[in-house]
Amino acid sequence: MDAMTAATEGFQVPIIDISPYIRNGDPADRAVVAAKVDDAASSVGFMQIVGHEIPPAVIEEFTAVMDDFFALPLEVKKAYRTPPDINRGYAPPKSESLSLSLGVEQAGRMNDFFEAFNVGVEAREYPDLALPEDHYAANTWPAVDHFEAAVSAYFVEARRVAHTLTRIFADALDLPADFFEGFTDHSLDVLRMNNYALPPGEIDLDGELTGMGEHTDYGIVTVLWADQVKGLQVLDRQGRWQDISPEDGALLINLGDLMARWTNERWMSTLHRVKPPIVDGAIERRRSAAYFHDGNIDAMIATLPSCVGAGSRYSPITVGEHIGAKLAGSRAGRPNPYAQREAERVRHAMRRGLGQQ
Ligand SMILES: O=C(O)CCC(=O)C(=O)O
Numbered sequence: 507m508d509a510m511t512a513a514t515e516g517f518q519v520p521i522i523d524i525s526p527y528i529r530n531g532d533p534a535d536r537a538v539v540a541a542k543v544d545d546a547a548s549s550v551g552f553m554q555i556v557g558h559e560i561p562p563a564v565i566e567e568f569t570a571v572m573d574d575f576f577a578l579p580l581e582v583k584k585a586y587r588t589p590p591d592i593n594r595g596y597a598p599p600k601s602e603s604l605s606l607s608l609g610v611e612q613a614g615r616m617n618d619f620f621e622a623f624n625v626g627v628e629a630r631e632y633p634d635l636a637l638p639e640d641h642y643a644a645n646t647w648p649a650v651d652h653f654e655a656a657v658s659a660y661f662v663e664a665r666r667v668a669h670t671l672t673r674i675f676a677d678a679l680d681l682p683a684d685f686f687e688g689f690t691d692h693s694l695d696v697l698r699m700n701n702y703a704l705p706p707g708e709i710d711l712d713g714e715l716t717g718m719g720e721h722t723d724y725g726i727v728t729v730l731w732a733d734q735v736k737g738l739q740v741l742d743r744q745g746r747w748q749d750i751s752p753e754d755g756a757l758l759i760n761l762g763d764l765m766a767r768w769t770n771e772r773w774m775s776t777l778h779r780v781k782p783p784i785v786d787g788a789i790e791r792r793r794s795a796a797y798f799h800d801g802n803i804d805a806m807i808a809t810l811p812s813c814v815g816a817g818s819r820y821s822p823i824t825v826g827e828h829i830g831a832k833l834a835g836s837r838a839g840r841p842n843p844y845a846q847r848e849a850e851r852v853r854h855a856m857r858r859g860l861g862q863q
C-alpha cells in the first residue's frame with residue numbers, strides 16, 4: 507500500500523438523509539438519523555446531509571449572484587468593506603487569517619487568500635431585545651441585480667436546516683427536544699460566502715499563503731455549501747489532513763467549538779483548512795458558503811451535566827465572549843488567547859510532521 511492510500515484509507519465523511527426530521531417522520535426513523543449523527547459527530551466531526559429540501563433553484567440563484575459579486579473589480583468590491591469588528595460586507599484577499607482565531611503564533615500575518623462577503627442576523631429583527639448593534643450589525647448589500655433577494659432566500663433555508671440539526675442533536679444527546687431552542691431563539695448567525703481565486707500572476711505562494719488557514723468553526727454548527735473543486739481538508743483523528751468534497755446535492759455539516767464545549771469533546775469541532783489546487787500555474791477557482799449558527803449572544807455555554815464525566819475541560823463562557831475573541835483573531839489579527847485546546851491540536855499535528863501539503 508502506498509503512503510497516499512494509507513493516509514486516506516478508512517476515512518469518510520458519512521452521508522446522512524435527514525428527511526425523517528424535515529418531514530416530521532416516524533420516531534423510529536428519526537432515531538436512526540440521530541444515532542448516525544451521534545456517530546459522525548463523535549468520530550469525524552463532519553458529515554454530509556441530503557434530504558434537507560433546500561430547493562435546487564434557491565441554491566442555483568444564490569451561487570449565481572455570489573459569482574456576479576466576486577466578478578466585480580476589486581476596487582468596486584472594496585467599497586463594501588466594514589471595520590474588522592463588524593462581521594459584515596466584503597473581506598478582500600489576505601485581509602484575514604483564520605489560524606489567528608486559534609492563537610497559533612507562527613501565523614504572524616494575514617495570509618489567507620480567500621475573499622468573502624458576509625451577511626448576518628440584524629438587531630432590528632428582534633426589536634424587543636435591545637441586541638448589541640456591533641454583533642447584530644445591519645447588512646450592507648452590494649448593487650448587484652437580485653443579490654439581496656437570492657442571498658436572503660438561501661439564508662432562510664440554511665437557517666431552517668441549522669435549527670433542524672439542533673433538534674437532531676438534542677435527540678442524539680438524550681436532551682429534551684427543545685433544549686437548544688432556548689440558546690438559539692435570537693441566534694447570532696452569519697453567512698460567509700467564500701471565493702478562492704487570485705488574479706493571474708499573483709500565485710507566488712510563499713509557503714505561508716493559503717486558501718484559508720486551519721481553524722475550527724466558532725459556533726454551534728456550520729451548514730456548508732461548497733462546489734466540488736478540491737481544496738477543503740479536515741484533520742482526522744490520526745492527525746492527517748484528508749481531502750473532502752460534497753456529493754451531488756449534499757451539504758457539508760461540521761460542529762463548532764460551542765458544541766465541543768457543551769459535550770466536553772464527546773463531539774469534535776474538527777480542524778479544517780482550504781488549500782486550493784494549482785492547475786497549470788493558476789489557482790483553480792473554488793467557492794463555498796458557510797452558514798454559521800452561533801447561538802444567542804447572551805447564552806452561557808457550560809458543559810452538559812451528562813458529559814462532565816471525570817471533569818469539564820472548559821469553563822463556562824458566553825457566546826458573545828467566545829465569538830468576540832475568535833473574530834478579534836481572524837479579522838483584526840489579535841491572536842486569540844482562549845483557544846488553547848484547539849491550538850494544541852494544530853501544534854500536535856505539525857509536530858508529528860503531518861502538516862503534509
Ligand atoms: O471553503 C470551505 O469549504 C470551508 C470554509 C470554511 O471553513 C469557513 O468559512 O469557515
Ligand SMILES: [Fe+2]
Pocket residue numbers: 721722723778796
Ligand atoms: Fe470553517
